[in-house]
Amino acid sequence: xxxxKILSSVKDQQLIKVRREQIIKGAIKLFKEKGFHKTTTRExxxxxxxxxxxxxxxxxxxxxxxxxxxxxxxxxxxxxxxxEIDLESPSVPNMMKAIRSYFYLMxxxxxxxxxxxxxxxSLKKESRKHVLNSERDMVGIIENVINTCLExxxxxxxxxxxxxxxxxxxxxxxxxxxxxxxxFTLEAYMDEQLKMIEHAxx
Amino acid sequence: xxxxKILSSVKDQQLIKVRREQIIKGAIKLFKEKGFHKTTTRExxxxxxxxxxxxxxxxxxxxxxxxxxxxxxxxxxxxxxxxEIDLESPSVPNMMKAIRSYFYLMxxxxxxxxxxxxxxxSLKKESRKHVLNSERDMVGIIENVINTCLExxxxxxxxxxxxxxxxxxxxxxxxxxxxxxxxFTLEAYMDEQLKMIEHAxx
Amino acid sequence: xxxxKILSSVKDQQLIKVRREQIIKGAIKLFKEKGFHKTTTRExxxxxxxxxxxxxxxxxxxxxxxxxxxxxxxxxxxxxxxxEIDLESPSVPNMMKAIRSYFYLMxxxxxxxxxxxxxxxSLKKESRKHVLNSERDMVGIIENVINTCLExxxxxxxxxxxxxxxxxxxxxxxxxxxxxxxxFTLEAYMDEQLKMIEHAxx
Amino acid sequence: xxxxKILSSVKDQQLIKVRREQIIKGAIKLFKEKGFHKTTTRExxxxxxxxxxxxxxxxxxxxxxxxxxxxxxxxxxxxxxxxEIDLESPSVPNMMKAIRSYFYLMxxxxxxxxxxxxxxxSLKKESRKHVLNSERDMVGIIENVINTCLExxxxxxxxxxxxxxxxxxxxxxxxxxxxxxxxFTLEAYMDEQLKMIEHAxx
DNA sequence: GATGAATGAGTTTTCATTCAT
DNA sequence: TATGAATGAAAACTCATTCAT
Numbered sequence: 141x142x143x144x145k146i147l148s149s150v151k152d153q154q155l156i157k158v159r160r161e162q163i164i165k166g167a168i169k170l171f172k173e174k175g176f177h178k179t180t181t182r183e184x185x186x187x188x189x190x191x192x193x194x195x196x197x198x199x200x201x202x203x204x205x206x207x208x209x210x211x212x213x214x215x216x217x218x219x220x221x222x223x224e225i226d227l228e229s230p231s232v233p234n235m236m237k238a239i240r241s242y243f244y245l246m247x248x249x250x251x252x253x254x255x256x257x258x259x260x261x262s263l264k265k266e267s268r269k270h271v272l273n274s275e276r277d278m279v280g281i282i283e284n285v286i287n288t289c290l291e292x293x294x295x296x297x298x299x300x301x302x303x304x305x306x307x308x309x310x311x312x313x314x315x316x317x318x319x320x321x322x323x324f325t326l327e328a329y330m331d332e333q334l335k336m337i338e339h340a341x342x
Numbered sequence: 343x344x345x346x347k348i349l350s351s352v353k354d355q356q357l358i359k360v361r362r363e364q365i366i367k368g369a370i371k372l373f374k375e376k377g378f379h380k381t382t383t384r385e386x387x388x389x390x391x392x393x394x395x396x397x398x399x400x401x402x403x404x405x406x407x408x409x410x411x412x413x414x415x416x417x418x419x420x421x422x423x424x425x426e427i428d429l430e431s432p433s434v435p436n437m438m439k440a441i442r443s444y445f446y447l448m449x450x451x452x453x454x455x456x457x458x459x460x461x462x463x464s465l466k467k468e469s470r471k472h473v474l475n476s477e478r479d480m481v482g483i484i485e486n487v488i489n490t491c492l493e494x495x496x497x498x499x500x501x502x503x504x505x506x507x508x509x510x511x512x513x514x515x516x517x518x519x520x521x522x523x524x525x526f527t528l529e530a531y532m533d534e535q536l537k538m539i540e541h542a543x544x
Numbered sequence: 545x546x547x548x549k550i551l552s553s554v555k556d557q558q559l560i561k562v563r564r565e566q567i568i569k570g571a572i573k574l575f576k577e578k579g580f581h582k583t584t585t586r587e588x589x590x591x592x593x594x595x596x597x598x599x600x601x602x603x604x605x606x607x608x609x610x611x612x613x614x615x616x617x618x619x620x621x622x623x624x625x626x627x628e629i630d631l632e633s634p635s636v637p638n639m640m641k642a643i644r645s646y647f648y649l650m651x652x653x654x655x656x657x658x659x660x661x662x663x664x665x666s667l668k669k670e671s672r673k674h675v676l677n678s679e680r681d682m683v684g685i686i687e688n689v690i691n692t693c694l695e696x697x698x699x700x701x702x703x704x705x706x707x708x709x710x711x712x713x714x715x716x717x718x719x720x721x722x723x724x725x726x727x728f729t730l731e732a733y734m735d736e737q738l739k740m741i742e743h744a745x746x
Numbered sequence: 747x748x749x750x751k752i753l754s755s756v757k758d759q760q761l762i763k764v765r766r767e768q769i770i771k772g773a774i775k776l777f778k779e780k781g782f783h784k785t786t787t788r789e790x791x792x793x794x795x796x797x798x799x800x801x802x803x804x805x806x807x808x809x810x811x812x813x814x815x816x817x818x819x820x821x822x823x824x825x826x827x828x829x830e831i832d833l834e835s836p837s838v839p840n841m842m843k844a845i846r847s848y849f850y851l852m853x854x855x856x857x858x859x860x861x862x863x864x865x866x867x868s869l870k871k872e873s874r875k876h877v878l879n880s881e882r883d884m885v886g887i888i889e890n891v892i893n894t895c896l897e898x899x900x901x902x903x904x905x906x907x908x909x910x911x912x913x914x915x916x917x918x919x920x921x922x923x924x925x926x927x928x929x930f931t932l933e934a935y936m937d938e939q940l941k942m943i944e945h946a947x948x
Numbered sequence: 949g950a951t952g953a954a955t956g957a958g959t960t961t962t963c964a965t966t967c968a969t
Numbered sequence: 970t971a972t973g974a975a976t977g978a979a980a981a982c983t984c985a986t987t988c989a990t
Contacts, residue, residue, distance in 0.1 A: 383981060394982085395984085403982085
């Protein structure tokens with residue numbers, strides 16, 4: 141992980157972890173409400189439960205908070221997906237189940253996903269790269285599910301495209317909620333998308 | 343359209359149009375490079391070729407510029423699409439041609455699309471609604487193509503979902519360029535997406 | 545008068561007079577509502593019925609407008625007072641009648657008087673002097689009434705003080721309206737003030 | 747008092763008090779010289795001895811400074827008057843002494859009084875109301891002196907009018923200094939005004 | 949004479965960051 | 970380690986004034 145690269149003047153690693161979790165939690169709440177730019181460091185500090193001075197003991201710049209947040213969101217997604225996807229007995233139905241789990245997760249994490257879509261560009265090159273790599277990993281996980289369940293029936297390119305489509309379809313449920321969630325229930329949305337995917341892999 | 347709702351202290355409507363086009367052009371260039379928040383009104387003014395005072399003769403607030411930009415992007419997309427889509431002789435191949443045209447357009451307008459994805463949330467409710475409505479219109483156009491070419495073969499819901507998928511697939515070529523354009527040429531991307539769509543409508 | 549000292553690029557003296565009257569009328573209306581500082585030259589121009597460019601054909605600076613206004617207010621007071629005060633048959637009752645006339649006038653011109661109290665300090669030294677001289681003239685008129693009617697019964701100092709008191713009592717009916725006009729009708733106010741003045745000159 | 751209603755981002759109440767006193771002192775100096783509108787917040791900050799950023803830690807808007815100043819002026823007057831007026835043994839001579847004290851105070855605070863006359867209108871409704879109430883209190887104090895010393899000899903209306911006259915006569919020594927102080931010494935001014943008052947209450 | 953678009957210096961206000969305690 | 974007062978660069982926006990048409 142790259143989080144360690146963010147410097148802190150505090151020595152106690154355990155404390156750093158605790159404080160940063162507070163920061164991430166507070167910041168996500170605020171970013172959901174008003175976005176990164178309209179949130180001030182003072183607000184982040186107070187939402188995190190400590191003073192502005194203390195905040196700056198655990199980060200160097202406001203952008204560090206954004207990085208921490210983006211990284212943490214990916215971390216959460218990764219963890220949850222790892223828990224839910226079961227590739228013990230690979231099969232098309234199990235692949236569908238996995239995708240369904242992913243969609244459920246994306247529904248739960250809508251606001252977080254929107255943060256990623258809107259604020260990643262505010263990261264410096266280096267951090268942005270790291271975050272995009274996490275995103276790439278996510279695609280890799282889906283690709284892996286597909287490959288395992290379809291036993292190489294599809295070309296690598298097709299698998300990659302399908303995986304990306306699935307990932308983005310999960311996102312769009314959230315970032316296009318103003319249109320998708322007006323016309324579909326989550327179940328209907330998933331059913332229809334899955335049907336199309338089934339057609340595509342036949 | 344809503345552009346007219348942005349007040350200007352200048353009376354000459356023709357001049358307003360010309361100046362606002364300058365503003366939009368300058369602002370898009372800057373927003374592509376550094377985003378809305380990191381672009382200053384002074385930069386917009388000077389990139390547009392006039393003084394800060396003159397800028398403010400044609401807009402009320404910085405947010406007006408963002409609205410002008412978002413609206414103009416949709417306007418461009420709409421115009422171009424209208425030109426290219428030909429529904430005289432509806433057929434599946436013509437539908438594919440239309441989608442291909444749309445993908446080409448999205449390729450050309452990648453940066454603009456990214457602006458929409460990242461900055462629309464900075465608009466006030468009212469303006470955001472207007473912009474999202476333009477987006478809805480875009481989906482409507484695609485739905486129309488599908489319906490015309492498939493002669494009602496698919497349910498309304500399926501059509502809507504398919505149209506949204508196509509629209510977003512056009513966008514993702516741009517906003518996920520760091521992953522898609524590393525693995526696909528534009529042609530390959532379109533070919534593969536179109537194949538999947540063909541499967542889905544069979 | 546000093547109004548002539550304000551330069552204009554227009555030659556036609558009659559036109560200058562007409563335009564400046566428009567300016568004064570418009571400006572007084574605006575100054576009453578929002579004060580000198582919060583009124584813009586654009587507003588003055590449009591309230592006067594012409595363009596900003598035309599406004600600047602008849603004045604040099606925004607301060608000129610203020611001077612025009614202050615001078616005009618004094619001019620109006622002077623004119624009206626001259627009309628109303630009749631010193632043909634001097635007597636204490638006639639003096640009281642004159643003071644009463646003055647109070648009525650001050651009641652009518654409350655807002656204008658408030659402008660003087662609040663904005664004269666924004667004039668440049670030169671113009672301020674001129675305006676203060678008009679004010680001095682006003683005191684002179686009242687002194688004259690007193691002297692004529694009391695036939696020199698009071699010392700010059702007493703007359704001067706009494707005149708200043710009367711003048712300011714006229715003003716305070718307006719600039720302390722939030723307290724005076726809550727407790728007194730204009731008639732009651734005048735009656736009581738006149739009674740006190742009568743005591744003082746006995 | 748209402749000063750507490752002005753928000754500060756600083757927590758230390760004692761420090762707020764100290765800093766605001768600095769602000770008030772600096773601002774009064776500047777307002778005396780150039781008025782509220784021509785004084786910039788930067789000038790206020792530097793005159794107060796700190797940076798513009800620090801100024802804004804103790805106030806919200808420039809208008810807050812004006813309110814602080816107006817409120818403080820009334821506060822000073824109130825304190826000083828309370829000290830000087832002695833109603834232990836009420837009598838006409840003691841009343842005269844009290845008025846004299848008030849006149850002395852007004853002489854000392856001329857510039858401050860002029861600030862009130864010229865700038866109160868720049869306060870928002872709420873703050874203006876508060877300041878005018880302080881002014882009403884001042885009248886109340888004088889009324890109280892009169893009532894106590896004259897044991898109800900005069901009607902309530904007469905007392906109110908007399909008190910207002912006295913208050914304004916105190917002010918006019920300052921705001922009409924260009925005429926009064928050219929013709930009277932402070933002593934002569936007070937003597938003559940007091941004589942007239944004596945006539946009035948007989 | 950009249951117009952109104954263009955100008956840019958100047959103003960208020962914000963907020964990330966630092967550092968003494 | 971934690972605090973929060975101090976800082977000042979930077980930003981949006983205004984408006985008196987000019988001048989070409």
